[in-house]
Amino acid sequence: MARQPHVMVIPHAAQGHVAPLMKLSLQIAAHGVKVTFVNTEFIHEKVMASLPAKAEQQSPISLVSIPDGLEPEDDRQDFVKLTESMLRVMPGHLRNLIENINRSNVAEEITWVLADMAAGWALEVAKKMRIKRAAVLLSSPASMALALYVPQLIEAGIIDTDGTLIKDEPITLSEDIPAWSSSELSWSCCDPVMQKLLFAYVSTALRTCKFSDQILCNTFYELDSSAMKLIPKIIPIGPFTACNNFEAFSGNFWPEDSTCLNWLDKQTPGSVIYVALGSTTILSPQQVDELALGLELTGLPFLWVVRSNLTDGSTVKFPEGFINRVAGRGKLVEWAPQEKVLAHHSIACFLSHCGWNSTLEGLSTGIPFLCWPYFADQFHNRSYICDVWKIGLALAKDENGVITRNEMSTKIKILLSSDGIKANALHLKEVARKSVSERGSSFKNFKSFIEQIQH
Missing domain, CATH: 3.40.50.2000 (Glycogen Phosphorylase B;)
Structure with a gap:
């Protein structure tokens, strides 16, 4: 036998x-x-x-x-x-x-x-x-x-x-x-x-x-x-x-909310900011506020993955009136089918914690990055994304260790208007595709x- x-x-x-x-x-x-x-x-x-x-x-x-x-x-x-x-x-x-x-x-x-x-x-x-x-x-x-x-x-x-x-x-x-x-x-x-x-x-x-x-x-x-x-x-x-x-069989710990794919179908090609900070990142309530207001400030549609445990031990609270103000252009989910989202023609950029999985998924789909590392190898992955491959920009913290709404909306505008970064991202996507x-x-x-x- x-x-x-x-x-x-x-x-x-x-x-x-x-x-x-x-x-x-x-x-x-x-x-x-x-x-x-x-x-x-x-x-x-x-x-x-x-x-x-x-x-x-x-x-x-x-x-x-x-x-x-x-x-x-x-x-x-x-x-x-x-x-x-x-x-x-x-x-x-x-x-x-x-x-x-x-x-x-x-x-x-x-x-x-x-x-x-x-x-x-x-x-x-x-x-x-x-x-x-x-x-x-x-x-x-x-x-x-x-x-x-x-x-x-x-x-x-x-x-x-x-x-x-x-x-x-x-x-x-x-x-x-x-x-x-x-x-x-x-x-x-x-x-x-x-x-x-x-x-x-x-x-x-x-x-x-x-x-x-x-x-x-x-x-x-x-x-x-x-x-x-x-x-x-x-x-x-x-x-x-x-x-x-x-x-x-994606090995997820949270059920994927695939309603975001239908929502993406209705958006203009290359217009949506995708925000996903991985499965372990913890943000302070003040940082959640700044992130929310930064997304609002861009005036662009966004898809934001908000895990139930994104803030330490407390329910995620948004700035007053935020949900109503962005109702037409913001979509919040607890977990997203990330590879499908990144491959969607509506996505403009990926605001990411730069974990290795997300880094590879982003570069395999040719999407420019906005880097927000949290711990472990994510900081060094940011160096590759911004300085070696030149497919993204880093977000800088202020003197209180916070990434402000202005920092976010400014960097998103610079990123989306950079033809060089977009070209590098598309080139790397092609190299990744050829390798497999x-x-x-x-x-x-x-x-x-x-x-x-x-x-």
């Missing part, structure tokens, strides 16, 4: 990690490979709840879950507690899951484990069980290159063992990669406990590399070859795109990876 290749995929428990790995899993399944996708029970429930009715029966991949070690009522925003709990209990649960699957049907034993770079513990389990494995990098190659250089940076006295810069000088890895200032390091954080945790997590990159036979990466070679040269075993196979017939089409660099890399899995 022939064995069917069977890949197990393990994302880190966050929206920006689950969604791209779901896309990759669907692409692998489309080649006749069996895929089992493992979330924590908490995340699994969210993903299932956001699926349309009956969608699960049509799924080409099998969605399963293991406990993260916390009680249902525990606060999963407490990253320290969550991380400790996951590392303590999840490796054992994963091992049991693999053993149960392997016992139940010998012809469908797990042959490969694909784990998020941020879930290196899963690769460790796979190595001990002698299963082939690959890590998947879901942030930029430059942030990975920086993570791999951490030991040298400590040794050279540039950063201390908590990741704090000792000399306030930018860190440069190569002349083609933008330098990192002290506030742009992927672990830089105003909260020292959080910084320590992020730094410890970034520092595991070297170890995770040792456990992986290769590192698959959601990017394409032409986008950032100089950073990729610094990463051993890296294979760019992106941008990951949604599989057309399985768009429901037949004979493109990512297409070839992905094809050879599928061949490895099948043999």
Whole structure:
């Protein structure tokens, strides 16, 4: 009896990690490979709840879950507690899951484990069980290159063992990669406990590399070859795109509000500002006001993704009369089908937090960016968007750390009148499209990876 290749995929428990790995899993399944996708029970429930009715029966991949070690009522925003709990209990649960699957049907034993770079513990389990494995990098190659250089940076006295810069000088890895200032390091954080945790997590990159036979990466070679040269075993196979017939399986934690697509159909081509600050950005009530009034000030139509948890612990409140004043031209949704929105002819620009998924989705659709990074690698992604690829502009905070309504409306006007930025964005869209089409660099890399899995 022939064995069917069977890949197990393990994302880190966050929206920006689950969604791209779901896309990759669907692409692998489309080649006749069996895929089992493992979330924590908490995340699994969210993903299932956001699926349309009956969608699960049509799924080409099998969605399963293991406990993260916390009680249902525990606060999963407490990253320290969550991380400790996951590392303590999840490796054992994963091992049991693999053993149960392997016992139940010998012809469908797990042959490969694909784990998020941020879930290196899963690769460790796979190595001990002698299963082939690959890590998947879901942030930029430059942030990975920086993570791999951490030991040298400590040794050279540039950063201390908590990741704090000792000399306030930018860190440069190569002349083609933008330098990192002290506030742009992927672990830089105003909260020292959080910084320590992020730094410890970034520092595991070297170890995770040792456990992986290769590192698959959601990017394409032409986008950032100089950073990729610094990463051993890296294979760019992106941008990951949604599989057309399985768009429901986008790995969302909130149900998508597709009424915004009908609304976009009614707008003038190239007129709408799309505002989406990712799944983790938290804004102060004052900052929400300035953003709302800035959008109003532009006089342009806008589509704004307002998550229920956009402000810390309180309901999102808008300036008085705002909703009535913009009723004709503003559309607010809790979550949007982002790839479809960005590909819509009505979109003029993308006001983004510059997370790696959003960065790739924006540049794959040729949309200019207005950059509003929040944490981790997003600040460095902004440097690429504004200074290297020249497909967007950065928003500057005032002396109180607020992005004002005037800053916003001024930058939007400059961005929309820049033919140079628009031309660069369209050029990059073409390069991205070529990389995943037949004979493109990512297409070839992905094809050879599928061949490895099948043999």
